[in-house]
Amino acid sequence: MGSHRHYLVAFACVAFFAIQAAAADPTPDPKAKTFPLQAWMKANTAAAMAAKDPFALANALDELATFAPKEYSHWASIAKDGAAAARANRIDAVKAACRGCHTQYRARYKLEMRDRPVPPPPEN
Numbered sequence: 001m002g003s004h005r006h007y008l009v010a011f012a013c014v015a016f017f018a019i020q021a022a023a024a025d026p027t028p029d030p031k032a033k034t035f036p037l038q039a040w041m042k043a044n045t046a047a048a049m050a051a052k053d054p055f056a057l058a059n060a061l062d063e064l065a066t067f068a069p070k071e072y073s074h075w076a077s078i079a080k081d082g083a084a085a086a087r088a089n090r091i092d093a094v095k096a097a098c099r100g101c102h103t104q105y106r107a108r109y110k111l112e113m114r115d116r117p118v119p120p121p122p123e124n
């Protein structure tokens, strides 16, 4: 029983210092942090979509195709299909490409390589 209480005290101390450490982190709120591809998306694909600018959409999606991670086998083709749709001024089809990639890869990307630089280093 006595040793049990020691564990509890030790745990409480660890928890306390963990909270202190988190409080000292300048960006304790994960939502306040931005990630390279997320920032790129906002500045490029999302900005072009908001402007309904097919040229900017085509450029952004062509560039995005070159960011394809090795193991994400449909990434480049989804992005290129989106770029082709933008060139044909088919904004709904562009949106389908955005949605298609987000459904297939967004969660996985966030899990596996969210800190990856954009553009990515070669062989990555």
Ligand code: HEC
Residues within 6 Å of the ligand: 035, 036, 037, 038, 041, 042, 045, 046, 049, 057, 064, 075, 076, 078, 079, 082, 094, 095, 097, 098, 099, 101, 102, 105, 106, 109, 110, 114
């Ligand atoms: C080939 C894949 C792919 C395509 C195509 C794509 N995205 Fe994304 N997008 C991602 C990934 C992966 C993330 C997650 C990045 C992160 O949060 O670290 C993301 C994140 C975003 C975000 C950040 C907020 C959020 O939803 O998580 C926006 C905004 C966004 N995309 C807009 C667009 C728009 C608009 C298009 C189409 C014009 C588009 N994307 C096309 C892969 C793609």
